[in-house]
Amino acid sequence: MSARKGVIDPAKTDTQDMFIGxxxxxxxxxxxxxxxxxLGLIGAGGASWLVASELEDPGAGAWLTxxxxxxxxxxxxxxxxxxLVSDPAAPFGMRTVLIAxxxxxxxxxxxxxxxxxxxxxxxxxxxxxxxxxxxxxxxLDEWLTPVLIDMPGSVVMxxxxxxxxxxxxxxxxxSKCFFGVMRPGRGKTHKACASLCIRxxxxxxxxxxxxxxxxxxxxxxxxxxxxxxMDILPLVADPVEAQGEIVRVGDMLQFRADANxxxxx
Amino acid sequence: MGHQYKAIQWNGNKIVYDLYLFAFVAIFxxxxxxxxxxxxxxxxxxxPVVLAIRALGTAAxxxxxxxxxxxxxxxxxxxxxxxxxxxxxxxVVTFLVASAHFGLALFWYHSSxxxxxxxxxxxxxxxxxxxxxxxxxxxxxxxxxxMMAMAVTSHDFWLNNLSAPVWKALHMLVYPAYAxxxxxxxxxxxxxxxxxxxxxxxxxxxxxVSSLHxxxxxxxxxxxxxxxxxxxxxxxDVCAPxxxxxxxxxxxxxxxxxxxxxxxxxxxxxAVTNACRHxxxxxxxxxxxxxxxxxxxxxxxxRPDDGISPPPFTEKISTYNVRIEEGRVLLDPKPNKPxxxxxxxxxxxAGVVS
Numbered sequence: 257m258s259a260r261k262g263v264i265d266p267a268k269t270d271t272q273d274m275f276i277g278x279x280x281x282x283x284x285x286x287x288x289x290x291x292x293x294x295l296g297l298i299g300a301g302g303a304s305w306l307v308a309s310e311l312e313d314p315g316a317g318a319w320l321t322x323x324x325x326x327x328x329x330x331x332x333x334x335x336x337x338x339x340l341v342s343d344p345a346a347p348f349g350m351r352t353v354l355i356a357x358x359x360x361x362x363x364x365x366x367x368x369x370x371x372x373x374x375x376x377x378x379x380x381x382x383x384x385x386x387x388x389x390x391x392x393x394x395x396l397d398e399w400l401t402p403v404l405i406d407m408p409g410s411v412v413m414x415x416x417x418x419x420x421x422x423x424x425x426x427x428x429x430x431s432k433c434f435f436g437v438m439r440p441g442r443g444k445t446h447k448a449c450a451s452l453c454i455r456x457x458x459x460x461x462x463x464x465x466x467x468x469x470x471x472x473x474x475x476x477x478x479x480x481x482x483x484x485x486m487d488i489l490p491l492v493a494d495p496v497e498a499q500g501e502i503v504r505v506g507d508m509l510q511f512r513a514d515a516n517x518x519x520x521x
Numbered sequence: 522m523g524h525q526y527k528a529i530q531w532n533g534n535k536i537v538y539d540l541y542l543f544a545f546v547a548i549f550x551x552x553x554x555x556x557x558x559x560x561x562x563x564x565x566x567x568x569p570v571v572l573a574i575r576a577l578g579t580a581a582x583x584x585x586x587x588x589x590x591x592x593x594x595x596x597x598x599x600x601x602x603x604x605x606x607x608x609x610x611x612x613v614v615t616f617l618v619a620s621a622h623f624g625l626a627l628f629w630y631h632s633s634x635x636x637x638x639x640x641x642x643x644x645x646x647x648x649x650x651x652x653x654x655x656x657x658x659x660x661x662x663x664x665x666x667x668m669m670a671m672a673v674t675s676h677d678f679w680l681n682n683l684s685a686p687v688w689k690a691l692h693m694l695v696y697p698a699y700a701x702x703x704x705x706x707x708x709x710x711x712x713x714x715x716x717x718x719x720x721x722x723x724x725x726x727x728x729x730v731s732s733l734h735x736x737x738x739x740x741x742x743x744x745x746x747x748x749x750x751x752x753x754x755x756x757x758d759v760c761a762p763x764x765x766x767x768x769x770x771x772x773x774x775x776x777x778x779x780x781x782x783x784x785x786x787x788x789x790x791x792a793v794t795n796a797c798r799h800x801x802x803x804x805x806x807x808x809x810x811x812x813x814x815x816x817x818x819x820x821x822x823x824r825p826d827d828g829i830s831p832p833p834f835t836e837k838i839s840t841y842n843v844r845i846e847e848g849r850v851l852l853d854p855k856p857n858k859p860x861x862x863x864x865x866x867x868x869x870x871a872g873v874v875s
Contacts, residue, residue, distance in 0.1 A: 258849075259760035263773045266806040267766035272599065274808050276820040277606035278532050288600040293541055300549045300583070303722075307579050308556035310716040314567040359633030438629075439568040443713030448645035448658060449630035455645075456635040490647050494654065 312443075317384035317436025319391075325381045327353050327390050328403060330412040331370050335483045336459035336475070337362060339377060339390065340506060342411045350411045352508040354459055354475075356382075356432045357394035360449075362457030364394040372412065376401045384435040387461075387473055391432070414506030416481075424511060425497040425521060426464035428476065428488060430454050434461055447493035454492060460484055462498075462511045474502065474511035487515035495521040538607040542614055549580045570629050575710070577622035578661075582702055584615040585668075586726045589699060593737035595818075599806075602817055609675045616672035623665050626658075657709035664701035667694045680799070689801060703727050756844075756851040759783060762790060762868045765850075770814075772805035775854045781841050783850060784809055784825050788871035791825035791863065792841035792852055798823075798859075799836070827862035845869065 259265065273282030281289070329339035337355040355377065357364040378399050379392035392399040430453035433441030440446065442463070454460045460476040476484050479500070500513025553576035560566045588611055595601040631638035631645065642662060648654030671692055673679075680688045703723065711719050759773050765785035772795050774780050780795035782805030793814060795805045802818030809815070813822035813831055823830055828838040837860030842853035845866045857863060 259764045259771060260758060260773075263760055263764075263771050264805070265764065265766075265771045267769040267771075274599070274810075274815070274817055275602045275606065276810070276815060276817075277534050278820050281534065281603065285600060285603050289603055292600075296541075297545060297548055300545050301552045303583065304549045304552040304576075304579070305556050306718060307722070308553045308572075308576070310714070310718040311557060311567065311575070312714050312716070313561050313563050314565050314571075316563075316565055319568075361633065361635050363635065437568075438571055439565065440571065440713075444654075444657070445709050445713045446630070448641065448656070451645040452631060452634040452636060452641050489645075 312440060314439035315384075315434075315442065317382070317434070317439055317441070319436045320381045320383065323380075324378055325390065326376055326378050327381075328374065328376045328405065329353065330407055331367060331373055331375045331377075331400075333368060333371050335477045335481060336457075337365050337367075338459075339375070340407075340411050340414060342407055346507060348410075348414070348507045349408065350414060350506050351388065352506055354387075354389040354431055354435075355379075356389055356391050356458055358391055360432075360453045360456040360458060362459075365392070365457075366394075367400060370400065370402060374403050374405050374407050376403050382432065382435045382437055384473070387431075387435055389431060389435050391437075411506070415504075417504045419502040419504055419509075421499065422502045422511075423497065423499050424462065424464050424474075424502075425495070426462050427495060428454075428492045428518070429461045429463050429473075430492070431459045431461045431475075434463065434473075442493065444493060451489050451492040455486060455489060457483075460488065460492070472509070474509045477510050477512050479512050479514045479517075481510070481512055485515050488518060491515075491518050491520055497521055535607050535610065539610055542611060546580060546584070546614065546618060549583065550576045553579065570625065574622060574626050574629060577618055577625065578710075581615055581619035581622055582706065582726075584611065584618060585695075585699055585702065586730055588612055588615060589695065589730045590733055593733035596737045596740070596803075597733075599817070605818055606820075613672050613675055616668045619665055619668055623661070653708070653712060655708050657705050657707075657712075660701045660708065661705040664698040664705060667698040667701075671695060671698075677799075685798065685801070699730070756853055759850045759852050761848055762845060762850055762871070765790070768809040770805040770807070772803070773852065777854075779854075779856070780805070781852060781854075782807075782814070783843065783852065784814060785868070786812075786825060788868050789825075789865035790843050790845065790850055790868060791865045792843045793823065793825065793828045794839040794841075794856065796838070797821055798830075798838050804838075826865050827860055829860045 272284045275281055275285045327339055327341060329341035332338050332340055339353040339355060341351045341353055343349065343351045355365060356362055377390055377392055379390040382389040382391055427442065429442060430450040432453055433446065433450060438446060462474045462476050464472045464474065478484050496518045498513045498518040500511050500517055503510045503512055554572060557567055557572040558569060588608060591601060591604045591608055595605040627638050631641040634641060642658055646656035648656065674683065674688065674691060706723055711723065760771055762785060765771050765783065768786050770782040770784040772780055772782050781792050782795045783790060783792045786809040793804060795803055797804050797816040797818065799816065799819055799821045802816040804814055804816050807815045807817045809825065814825055815822050823838055828840045830836040839856040839859050840861050840863045841856055842863055843866045844851050845868060
């Protein structure tokens with residue numbers, strides 16, 4: 257008969273009681289919810305489990321915040337703040353410990369008057385394999401104490417040995433996050449943070465992986481061994497390649513190349 | 522309804538809804554953190570803050586996906602009206618979870634540096650001219666601002682004061698916000714993570730939500746298309762009175778795109794606009810309960826003969842003139858001013874209940 261074309265009759269398909277928010281739910285809706293709600297919770301847990309279990313390996317590194325560490329060594333300000341620590345058991349008889357202030361601003365570190373002197377620095381260690389960084393509370397004077405110890409000249413003034421020119425491909429990282437403050441401290445989701453850290457003076461590292469999966473981390477400097485300029489910032493966290501020179505200073509490998517030598521791959 | 526404003530007009534269903542919502546979010550984030558904090562096979566473990574940022578972001582996106590799916594699902598199956606009701610609490614909770622994600626990411630990635638965190642958000646990744654390198658954070662921030670505007674104006678106070686069309690237009694921005702979030706994920710997490718699970722899941726949710734809207738839209742379009750060809754002027758012949766179930770309505774689209782709900786109740790016929798004054802809910806899919814047309818979405822009520830909510834409420838909707846001639850229900854397609862009383866058409870032979 258007779259409803260004209262286009263007329264919708266909801267009653268044809270919906271013969272059950274109607275759910276009204278302010279009234280008691282009809283039996284049909286309560287039955288629906290009894291089935292749907294547990295399924296929803298299982299779905300939430302399942303989807304969450306799936307997403308979390310597929311996350312990338314966060315990478316090596318540790319931020320040892322549970323204790324304060326004291327490191328004694330010669331204080332160096334260039335190209336980046338660091339402590340040169342005597343360690344006869346280590347290769348080359350020393351270890352380089354980079355220094356970072358809390359947060360992302362190394363400009364807060366001021367110790368030019370102690371350049372080259374032996375000091376004891378207190379802070380939190382950040383470790384990634386054989387790389388170390390000491391995060392110090394730069395707003396306190398007590399983090400840095402001059403000490404009277406004799407240090408070998410090879411530690412205070414380590415040899416600079418050129419290992420030759422090299423064309424490397426890798427990723428520009430901020431050493432602090434990459435060494436272990438953030439895990440993962442790499443990838444595009446970390447690009448802005450890494451860029452901000454390097455802008456704030458945190459030493460940049462060049463993370464190079466060989467074809468057989470081994471990784472090498474080199475401290476980045478300009479071609480003369482000075483701090484790399486901020487022109488590098490747009491390339492941070494992206495795959496890049498560059499022609500430069502590998503130099504060993506004490507136990508630490510540096511990659512010396514000007515910022516304009518880096519090309520995004 | 523709108524006679525007075527309370528922060529939340531609680532009832533049993535809302536309490537159950539919110540408790541369930543809390544459990545849902547807690548399970549989602551709890552499972553994510555528990556699984557994510559397990560030591561990786563390589564012996565490496567994730568940073569809890571980075572993990573929390575990801576858990577909150579994933580939860581917020583999942584909740585928004587559910588929000589967008591509920592609407593078309595409720596059009597296709599009335600059981601989903603149980604989830605549609607109180608959806609604004611779901612929206613506000615989604616915004617709170619998104620806020621936690623945004624706040625934590627801003628703190629962890631952009632604070633304590635040489636730039637203001639909000640400046641860093643826009644300049645730390647300067648690759649605006651690159652699609653794969655594009656700063657995905659800005660897309661998430663834009664979506665966050667939209668969600669904030671929606672959450673802040675979600676209360677009926679704003680619905681009444683902004684006017685329904687403005688409020689509705691503002692809340693339709695949820696679709697651009699969702700698109701921005703999809704791009705936020707595609708150009709962010711998906712550029713970092715290697716597992717194919719993520720692109721598959723993201724595509725599945727996006728295609729799922731789009732498909733549901735498409736199916737629901739096609740159904741409506743199919744229903745409307747019959748009336749688009751209507752050329753006749755004057756009164757529209759809709760159906761016979763017996764084509765309308767008691768206490769129910771049929772919905773007829775009009776040539777200009779409006780829809781009218783024609784209700785049969787107590788031996789009478791009355792017609793009102795199909796759009797609820799509250800959130801444009803489909804009144805014609807509702808029922809006459811306690812003598813009032815009751816919206817299926819949130820239970821707002823109107824008297825059939827004048828379109829006015831029963832006291833103490835004051836909302837008004839448009840009414841339409843109807844009459845019955847030669848066994849047919851005829852409708853005047855010209856709407857009356859909201860709240861105009863129209864004498865119901867009496868169904869011949871039906872006992873009128875006063």
